[in-house]
Amino acid sequence: MRRKLFVLGLDSAPPRIIYDEYGVELKALKEVVGGSARYLMRSCHPPITIPAWISMFTGKTPGELGIYGFRHRKPGDVRESYIVNSSYVKFRAIWDEAGRAGLRVGVVGVPPTYPPRPVHGFLISDFTTPGPDKAYTFPPWLKREVESKFGPYIFDILYRSHEKGKVLKELMEMTKQHLEVVKHLIKSKDWDLMIYVEVGLDRLHHAFWRYFDKEHPRYEEHSEYSRVIPEYYKLIDDWLSEVRELMPRDTAIVVVSDHGTKAMKGAFVINQWLEEKGYLKLKEKPKRQGQDLSSDVVDWSRTLAWGWGGYYARVFINLEGREPQGIVKRDEYESLVEQLKRDFKGIRGPQGEKWDNKAFTPYELYPTVNGDAPDLIVYFDDLSWRSAGTIGWDTL
Ligand SMILES: [Zn+2]
Known part of the structure; x- marks a missing residue:
């Protein structure tokens, strides 16, 4: 019989949890990792779930894939966006x-x-599947088999919520269902290569990292929530012990992550900064705090650049010929991009502290640039600060 390969994808698992046992006791994972070759993997640019996994499994950069995040800007508009799906992936995985x-x-x-x-x-x-009412399996009848045994498939949870108790309950419910489904598939199907990515870990880190990481600026010891991350890893670990017994002994197991996790210190409002620096002009003062930047408030006749939030910032140049009211001439483009890069790198923190900012053009990062790429990809303080696209705030 052929040797099998099982790939366990732990979304956003930081190396220090897996290798240094940072507050988490692991048995099966430690056995697998400890008795194997270890490789430090570099994530892609930008190091986020989409595009990182598909970049890993196609061996193509986000530039070649034309996938720079979950959402992409519809050319010609400020806020209009589309969400990528499998049909955007033009390379074989x-x-x-x-x-x-x-x-x-x-x-x-x-x-x-x-x-x-x-x-x-x-x-x-x-997790990008709109819901269990859609066709989400191949072959199509697999959906019936899964649902008859495990109920409607849970793709994701609402994790950006202050109701932590609810988040925890739903997270556990989803993850336990996934683990049972995968166990069933491991046992009952004929396979040589199986790849399972659990996005629940990413949601876990989002919702509970500040109760776990003592270096988090808003760390809080909590009788229940501080135990959630160790318990979640234990759930995965116990499951791995169990399913290893279901696979032939010589099955190769690969444990991979798409990017790390770190404490988020705050949000930097990029469009407000661009306005202060004169790159972005508004027709009127923002009416309220946290207002979205929309086409009708921007004075396009005098605007050079605007940005999008997310974890990293995407900056777009109001380029003539490409944007509906573009004013930046092709021969001014390069020098404007360079000037913006210099200005981004010089941005300091709220107390005047030095930030480790990075700003790249997609051409610096990728061999080919396809799809709706931003003109600049910017990380604030090595991604310790996220970027927000809203305006009308008192401070940056
Ligand atoms: Zn991820």
């Missing part, structure tokens, strides 16, 4: 290549794999 070589594959939860595309084996799509 490792499971496609394996299938072509005659191997049977299983894919669960890899973003973005919705809508599901045919594979030589089976596939359950990822």
